[in-house]
Amino acid sequence: MSDELSLTRGYNLLRMNADTEKRAATFTLGGRAYDLLEGVFSPTLCPSTEIYAQWLPYPAGGSFLEIGAGAGVISVTAALSGCARVTALDINETAVENTRRNVARHGVADRVQVLHSDMYSALDRQTRFDVVFWSSSFIEPPTDFAHETPLHHAIFDPGYVMHQEFLRSAADHLEPGGRLLLGYSNMGNRALLTEVAGNAGLRFEQLHAAPHPQLADVEYQLLEFHAADRPAS
Numbered sequence: 001m002s003d004e005l006s007l008t009r010g011y012n013l014l015r016m017n018a019d020t021e022k023r024a025a026t027f028t029l030g031g032r033a034y035d036l037l038e039g040v041f042s043p044t045l046c047p048s049t050e051i052y053a054q055w056l057p058y059p060a061g062g063s064f065l066e067i068g069a070g071a072g073v074i075s076v077t078a079a080l081s082g083c084a085r086v087t088a089l090d091i092n093e094t095a096v097e098n099t100r101r102n103v104a105r106h107g108v109a110d111r112v113q114v115l116h117s118d119m120y121s122a123l124d125r126q127t128r129f130d131v132v133f134w135s136s137s138f139i140e141p142p143t144d145f146a147h148e149t150p151l152h153h154a155i156f157d158p159g160y161v162m163h164q165e166f167l168r169s170a171a172d173h174l175e176p177g178g179r180l181l182l183g184y185s186n187m188g189n190r191a192l193l194t195e196v197a198g199n200a201g202l203r204f205e206q207l208h209a210a211p212h213p214q215l216a217d218v219e220y221q222l223l224e225f226h227a228a229d230r231p232a233s
């Protein structure tokens, strides 16, 4: 997809998310009801949350880290799918509050920790997980772009600085044999992602891909990262 069309799609999604009249205070996804606060990425305005939630491998009895939990659907799903320990992080303080509410609503506060964090910054260096996941802000805007609202962080990553940090520091937070997963799209800049992965000593493979149900040229993807020197499976 062209850079221009990706950017247009990104701004359309931002506009829909910012339109308070189009947002309900609650929504249902995967048969479960959730709260939605204003200023938080809505899991019902595009299908990515539901698609990634279905694809993700939730380690039974294991640990799961979600970077950018938003309203908390995927972290709640991880806990209800058998993960013993889930940590949900977000740079957006309202998203942190939103995830806390949904964790309480679904009775999983005993095993889900929710923290305000820029990428991994709120974690101790030695805290490790079996799965680390981010449904990323994959639209790459021009370099003069500024995050005017917290919602902008849900969609745009200028220069892929956040993708670089997600990949560069992942090794500090993965158990041996742990899996590093990214929810991505053909609206992202795959060449730049390949470059930042290479800078972090990683390469990626695509585990899943599915089209947007209404926009035939949009595809959602689940990517897994491996050490660049590990033989491909």
Ligand SMILES: C[S@@+](CC[C@H](N)C(=O)[O-])C[C@H]1O[C@@H](n2cnc3c(N)ncnc32)[C@H](O)[C@@H]1O
Pocket: 041, 042, 043, 048, 049, 067, 068, 069, 070, 071, 072, 073, 074, 089, 090, 091, 092, 095, 117, 118, 119, 120, 135, 136, 137, 150, 153, 154, 155, 162
């Ligand atoms: C595409 S939204 C996905 C939200 C949620 N996981 C979902 O699937 O509905 C991306 C999320 O990443 C968060 N995010 C972006 N940059 C971040 C950073 N540097 N640290 C933590 N979270 C970040 C955004 O605030 C947003 O909630």
